[in-house]
Amino acid sequence: MTETTTETLSVVVEREMPFPPEKIWRALTQPHLIEAWLMKSDFKPVMDHRFRFSADWGSVDCQVMAVEPNRTLAYSWGAYGVGSVVTWTLTPTSAGTHLRMEQSGFRPDQPQAYNGARAGWPRFFAALEQQLARMD
Amino acid sequence: MPNPDDMLFRTLADPTRRAIFERLCRDGEQTVGALTTGSGVSQPAVSKHLGVLKLAGLVRDRPDGRQTHYSAQPGALAPLVDWTGRMTGFWQGRFDDLEDLLKRMDQ
Numbered sequence: 001m002t003e004t005t006t007e008t009l010s011v012v013v014e015r016e017m018p019f020p021p022e023k024i025w026r027a028l029t030q031p032h033l034i035e036a037w038l039m040k041s042d043f044k045p046v047m048d049h050r051f052r053f054s055a056d057w058g059s060v061d062c063q064v065m066a067v068e069p070n071r072t073l074a075y076s077w078g079a080y081g082v083g084s085v086v087t088w089t090l091t092p093t094s095a096g097t098h099l100r101m102e103q104s105g106f107r108p109d110q111p112q113a114y115n116g117a118r119a120g121w122p123r124f125f126a127a128l129e130q131q132l133a134r135m136d
Numbered sequence: 137m138p139n140p141d142d143m144l145f146r147t148l149a150d151p152t153r154r155a156i157f158e159r160l161c162r163d164g165e166q167t168v169g170a171l172t173t174g175s176g177v178s179q180p181a182v183s184k185h186l187g188v189l190k191l192a193g194l195v196r197d198r199p200d201g202r203q204t205h206y207s208a209q210p211g212a213l214a215p216l217v218d219w220t221g222r223m224t225g226f227w228q229g230r231f232d233d234l235e236d237l238l239k240r241m242d243q
């Protein structure tokens with residue numbers, strides 16, 4: 001329980017894909033293609049564009065944070081009142097593309113209101129981990 | 137996307153509630169009055185937040201005469217600790233579907 005909580009709450013999934021980055025980029029950025037593997041959306045690969053993923057269980061509010069065609073795409077991911085950032089990284093390889101997705105930064109959407117507490121989620125989870133460690 | 141413990145997330149997404157819960161974790165059992173002192177939030181507001189925390193199983197109350205003492209129940213946080221595992225499963229499923237789509241797409 002000594003890792004920083006930011007690391008603990010970061011989700012990384014990566015995979016070698018036998019396809020060129022340009023093709024994967026299309027699947028990551030064209031709404032009719034995104035819908036086939038992720039969710040319905042009004043996504044546009046434009047900086048600061050606000051969009052929403054929707055599914056039968058609810059929706060995710062997003063905003064584009066980085067666009068570097070065929071290389072990097074990042075958007076905020078707000079669900080359940082908790083925000084995070086999803087970052088896609090495409091690296092060309094001899095066999096195709098190394099595709100990496102990282103979801104991180106778990107943070108509250110609202111400003112602080114209690115006793116000037118500046119505790120964000122990382123500090124909260126640090127406290128939580130200490131607490132859980134004491135319970136053993 | 138896996139459906140996380142919605143109530144737990146919503147309860148802790150509020151920074152005031154999270155601060156109250158943190159304080160109970162840090163300082164141990166407290167009354168509403170003690171939690172209100174110096175908080176900058178009214179006692180009715182603190183009581184309301186404690187009610188929500190109690191509903192989510194995050195705090196327990198212990199009546200003692202006219203006072204009620206509140207304590208943190210960190211075990212209720214277990215679903216949050218599972219969050220990364222569930223999100224990893226969600227994205228692995230998306231990667232599978234993405235790969236299927238890429239196979240079907242024209243160059």
